[in-house]
Amino acid sequence: MKARAFSYVRPATVAEALLAFAEAGEGASYIAGGQSLVPALALRLQAPERLIDIAHVAELRGVSCDGEWLRIGALTRHADAHDDPLIARYAPLLALAAPHVAHPAIRNRGTLGGSVALADPASEFPAMMLALDAEMEIAGSAGTRRVPATAFFQDLYQTAIEPGELLVALHVPVARAEHRCAFDEFARRRGDYALVGCGVMLAMPGDVVAEARIAFLSVGSTPMRARAAEAALAGQALDAEAIRRAQAALADDLDPPDDEQVPAAMRLHLARVLLGRLLGRMEMAS
Amino acid sequence: MNAPLGALDRPNSYIGRSVSRPNAKRLLAGKGRYVTDLVLPRMLHAAFLRSPYAHARIVSIDAGEARAMPGVRLVATGADLAKLCTPWVGTLDHFKGMKSAQQLPLPVEEVLWSGQAVVAIVAETRAQAEDAAEAIVVEFEELPAVVDIDAAREAGADRAASGIADNLCFASRLDTGGIDEIFAGAAHVVEEEFHFGRHTAVTLEPRAILADWDASEGKLTVHHATQTPYQFQDLYSRHYGIPEANVRVVAPDIGGSFGMKLHVYHEDMAVVGLSMLCGRPVKFVADRLEAFVSDIHARDHRVRARMAMDTEGMILAMDVDDVTAIGAFSTYPRTSAVEGNQVIRLMGAPYSFRNYRAELSVVFQNKVQTSQYRAVGHPIACAVAERLVDMAAARAGLDPVSLREKNLIADDAYPCESPTGYKFEALSHRKSLARLKALMGYDALRAEQAALRERGIHRGIGIASFVEISNPSPAFYGIGGARISAQDGAVLAVTPSGDVRCQISVTEQGQGTETIIGQIVADQLGIARERVRVITGDTENTPHGGATWACRGAGIGGETALQAARKLRENVLGLAAAILQARPGDLDMRDGVVVDVLNGAERVSLAEIARIAYFRSDTLPKDASAQLTVAHHYAPQGYPFAFTNGVQGCHVELDAETGFVKILKHWVVEDCGRIINPLLVDEQVRGGVVQGLGAAFFEECRYDENGQLTNGSLADYLVPMACEMPDIVIAHIETPTADTALGAKGCGEAGTAAASAAALNAVNDAMSPFGASIAQIPMTPTRLLKALGTI
Secondary structure: OOOOOOEEEOOOOHHHHHHHHHHHHHHEEEEOOOOOHHHHHHOOOOOOOEEEEOOOOHHHOOEEEOOOEEEEEOOOEHHHHHHOHHHHHHOHHHHHHHHHOOOHHHHHHOEHHHHHHHOOOOOHHHHHHHHHOOEEEEEEOOEEEEEEHHHHEEEOOEEOOOOOOEEEEEEEEOOOOOEEEEEEEEOOOOOOOOOEEEEEEEEOOOOEOOEEEEEEEOOOOOOEEOHHHHHHHOOOEOOHHHHHHHHHHHHHHOOOOOOOOOOHHHHHHHHHHHHHHHHHHHHHHO | OOOOOOHHHOOOOOOOOOOOOOOHHHHHOOOOOOHHHOOOOOOEEEEEEEOOOOOEEEEEEEOHHHHOOOOEEEEEOHHHHHOOOOOEOOOOOOOOOOOOOOEOOOOOOEEOOOOOEEEEEEEOOHHHHHHHHHOOEEEEEEOOOOOOHHHHOOOOOOOOOOOOOOOEEEEEEEEOOOHHHHHHHOOEEEEEEEEEEEEEOOOOOOOEEEEEEEOOOOEEEEEEOOOOHHHHHHHHHHHHOOOHHHEEEEOOOOOOOOOHHHOOOHHHHHHHHHHHHHOOOEEEEOOHHHHHHHOOEEEEEEEEEEEEEOOOOOEEEEEEEEEEEOOOOOOOOOOOOHHHHHHHHHOOOOEOOOEEEEEEEEEOOOOOOEOOOOOOOHHHHHHHHHHHHHHHHHHHOOOHHHHHHHHEOOOOOOOEEOOOOOEEOOOOHHHHHHHHHHHHOHHHHHHHHHHHHHOOOEEEEEEEEEEEEEOOOOOOOHHHOOOOOOOEEEEEEEOOOOOEEEEEOOOOOOOOHHHHHHHHHHHHHOOOHHHEEEEOOEOOOOOOOOOOOOOOHHHHHHHHHHHHHHHHHHHHHHHHHHHHOOOHHHEEEEOOEEEEOOOOOEEEEHHHHHHHHHHOHHHOOOOOOOOOEEEEEEOOOOOOOEEEEEEEEEEEEEEOOOOEEEEEEEEEEEEOEOOOOHHHHHHHHHHHHHHHHHHHHOOOOOEOOOOOEOOOOOOOOOOOOHHHOOEEEEEEOOOOOOOOOOOEOOOOOHHHHHHHHHHHHHHHHHHHHHOOOOOEEOOOHHHHHHHOOOO
């Protein structure tokens, strides 16, 4: 399959990018790493009239930390999520999830901003934005705004980004000494979209879980927070009983889609097994 | 082996040596020339509009707008191409009562599967052709899709194609008699219903064709990613009415085939006609989505089978019912009945029981056609029989290896015949099993398994013995009326510089055919292998032959090369004798130099002989014959097939909570007779095992109830990948066939034949503590959790 013809522009700044989109109207599409968009173009599932290539916009690059927040430029590659020392120190959950994202060739090109903006419910990074309680910085004609992850993911491939707006950075509250995190997923083959995946952030200043954030991928039309499971852990020591209750609570959190290949009951079952194993590992390590 | 040194065991023999492939560096360097790489002057590109329905009538086609679009040179329908190309029917005479609907390059009235090409668009670029395809409006009237194999066979069922009386393509029955009585009196009877998913080849290089019709000469040249250029030369000639000598088919570098690239595909036939209509070269390369909906699929069998055993643990009989669904018509020219036929004939072939009954039903349905793909029928026959053997062992309280030791045909029982009529020259089942047991450390694995079960770790061990069909004689296709050659031809020539050129009809798709042919020629002539150039895959430059399929390259092509090389050697030594005034029998050729056979003294180089023959024939005696080019053909004689054998072991760990299986290790002991190149044989076996494990755990073409393929992309159709594949340990037993001087048999299908069976047994072994079992492949986590009763 060959893509339909399109025009191509390569802005140098966010302002130029926004202008290029405004000129083209709804027929435009931003492209960064292109790891989702290019196949969609080739399959003619999408056929924008104009591609606005933001890969050369310098202000979208770079990772920095002000002590409270880690700012991850939207063009940060998946491979950097694994290798970047600031991410490893202040958002280690991303570094744990990164090796599960597709394959090395894709990780070398795909961007965190692109993944979060696409909001594929089976992708790792969007779900991790929920687990991290991150905020998305979005630029539009009226300036920039920050949207918390809980308000960002709205429906299947639907986010708080309005047409023409551009995701410029991900802001993650820095991990402190009391934070523990874990990530894993069940995928048929290494690099495949997972049948279910989960990231866990626990704040454990002492022996008791002060706060838990649990986010799942591949369990619905958006990445999902597991609030009931989180509540089952909050204020509890991380022991077998607490873990069992958190697993049981997932029935209230998740209502996975049902299909012949992966029935809803199977996904819920796998989610429980996965959460149990992650928390079990954290219990062992604590 | 302790036999005296023969002609194949000369000092520094190339036969039996792991030499590298001469073409590997070129291909790795990106210098391969695949059909996709070829660019011809004035070349156009074809794209196809495909049916969205599994079964529909074509009401109308409106291509007015498309014809006027930029770059578009032709829009052709089924009716346009039917004026040029005669129809075909995929039946063979020796399959009695077989039927199938007539086929044309593009359908005229009726589409038979979702994804079938309906309209061809030819444009200056592929993108323009696809743009135009979007502008074509085809009105379809949807017809009932035949999907279910049981519903398809009911009286009055909807038909998968209007050109057939009912949905039964072919039925066959084998019966040695008295089966019901044997089962009634047996000490143990085990039975199971097996399901084998459809899967497909997924070659790295998809199908590709570039047809170039030259009206000035009435000549057709087709660059075609195919295994069988001669077969297609014949087909293009006959169906387009072009004299055979005016049709040239060139198969350049090819990126894998596995049996998928030897069938007639509608698009390929269409492209020839499109080139004739345009008077320009036309290229078509199937993209991956098109490959999934138009390459042949394979397998798709439901087998109900039972096995009877006596109190001593001896297998008495098997009783088998195989229903296989093949699509809406049988594939041309090799048909879609061969797989089912081989399933019922290979069933239980390694074992010595004599009583057998089988029914085969080959059924039409509205899906992509199925046909021959690597290890045709073998994996199904093997999985059914080997699983029943394991079930019988469990029933009798015997170790699965012990039961096999008792029942495998004894190594000294040959020649013998299977209850289905296959004639075995010499196999080594028991020796192979003993070797496998040692290789695996079987007893230690069993002890480890028991210890780990105590700790909640569930490992499983699976064994599967197999027989493989190779070196097919005309009994395969020729006898059925197909113009598919079972013989091969080679032309060997000494060049004026004393190099050797070998033009041979077997072909290369990445497996190393050219390498082994070069080894054999160099070995038999007595020259360095670097001085042999092997040329394949061009009907205008190589003699007619069967080419590559059904594991015949080494056994038949290799013997052809061997005999041709011996003939050329005789001519060279005869000429040398005339030049040296010696007797030919006193001379030998070693490392490209004619020497005295007794003391090895160098007399004259091959290069010098060639110089004299080509440039100074005036110096030769009057009666000397300087025949430095020889042609030779060889067809299998003796046994109709050279059967090979082997046994595989698979070790897995089941995560009983998730249904995920980790394949820990896989072992193969196989016997392909004389091994020409151990490196290439091991590669063949490993690749075959990976495809078999793919079938066991990952690969499946899934359809919905409307006949729509729901996972036709590499994101959704899971091929086995390196991360999930285990180490594969291989050992060999060599039992050469006495039918040829070379003694080689095929090895390309051995890995695939039994890998899924061994995996099926291993997973069932791991599940046995739960009282659960599975009889369906691929064994997905969902199916395993269902089998375990978790969901």
